[in-house]
Amino acid sequence: MALDYDTIAGVIRHLDAHADEQPSLEELAAGVGASPTHLQRVFKRWAGVSPKRFLQVATASTAKDLLRGHESVLDASYGAGLSGPGRLHDLIVAVDAVTPGEYKSRGAGLTIRWGWHDSPFGPALIAVSDRGVVALYFAAEGVEDESRLESEWSGATLVEDPAATVPVARAVFEDGGSVSLLLRGTNLQVKVWEALLRIPEGRAVTYSDVAEAVGKPDAVRAVASAVGRNPISWLIPCHRVLRATGALGGYHWGLERKRAMLTWEAARSA
Numbered sequence: 001m002a003l004d005y006d007t008i009a010g011v012i013r014h015l016d017a018h019a020d021e022q023p024s025l026e027e028l029a030a031g032v033g034a035s036p037t038h039l040q041r042v043f044k045r046w047a048g049v050s051p052k053r054f055l056q057v058a059t060a061s062t063a064k065d066l067l068r069g070h071e072s073v074l075d076a077s078y079g080a081g082l083s084g085p086g087r088l089h090d091l092i093v094a095v096d097a098v099t100p101g102e103y104k105s106r107g108a109g110l111t112i113r114w115g116w117h118d119s120p121f122g123p124a125l126i127a128v129s130d131r132g133v134v135a136l137y138f139a140a141e142g143v144e145d146e147s148r149l150e151s152e153w154s155g156a157t158l159v160e161d162p163a164a165t166v167p168v169a170r171a172v173f174e175d176g177g178s179v180s181l182l183l184r185g186t187n188l189q190v191k192v193w194e195a196l197l198r199i200p201e202g203r204a205v206t207y208s209d210v211a212e213a214v215g216k217p218d219a220v221r222a223v224a225s226a227v228g229r230n231p232i233s234w235l236i237p238c239h240r241v242l243r244a245t246g247a248l249g250g251y252h253w254g255l256e257r258k259r260a261m262l263t264w265e266a267a268r269s270a
Helices: 002-017 026-030 035-049 052-057 062-067 100-105 147-152 162-175 186-198 207-213 221-227 255-269
Strands: 091-097 111-117 124-129 133-137 159-160 177-183
Touching: 002 035, 002 255, 026 035, 026 052, 026 062, 035 052, 035 255, 052 255, 062 147, 062 159, 062 255, 100 162, 111 162, 124 162, 133 147, 186 207, 186 221, 207 221
Parallel strands: 091 177, 111 159, 133 177
Antiparallel strands: 111 124, 124 133
């Protein structure tokens, strides 16, 4: 899957550079140094759709289409927000938050096991404690880096143990099931992350929508900062938050990856 994502990222870069040209399969393949047959196979394996369908979904209007009707998205009841007709599986998420004392101590007394795993969006670091998943980060620009985990959980005992995180990787990216999250953040951050869990796959909301949902309509900038500090990417879908114009906005793990996630979800939901 990681190698598939490298190819997909190259295609997205090519699409961004040639958005108005609607490049053919042959042109896309040449842009990433692959044969048309190989690219067709990679797309079907990665996105479940053909490159042609992917191109249709990846147009400039996709973000605005995802935002259509966004006013009511966070008012509706979506449970965990991670189940929908476009998914290959259902994933049930339970959320817990650290106490104020645990927040200040940065996890003192906790043992956190972590490991890198393949995902549809490149290598992903998954970190778990006895109380749930504490982090899901992606390799930025292909570089596997554990420094953010070490900083945010500096009081905990960190143990590299990929075998311990394999079940979570499978649940998140393959089989579905039940996953527990342990969140370390301020009260506002935790409220924002819980609101993000209510955004269904194949939909998007604006930063203002999230601010309204957490009762802070005048604190859009603070809410946007909390969205950006999301420690459990993909599971807590901060990639589904866009600017009111439909622009992607920022994403800690790169705009190519954010576009890939949104297009992957939109293609499957469609």
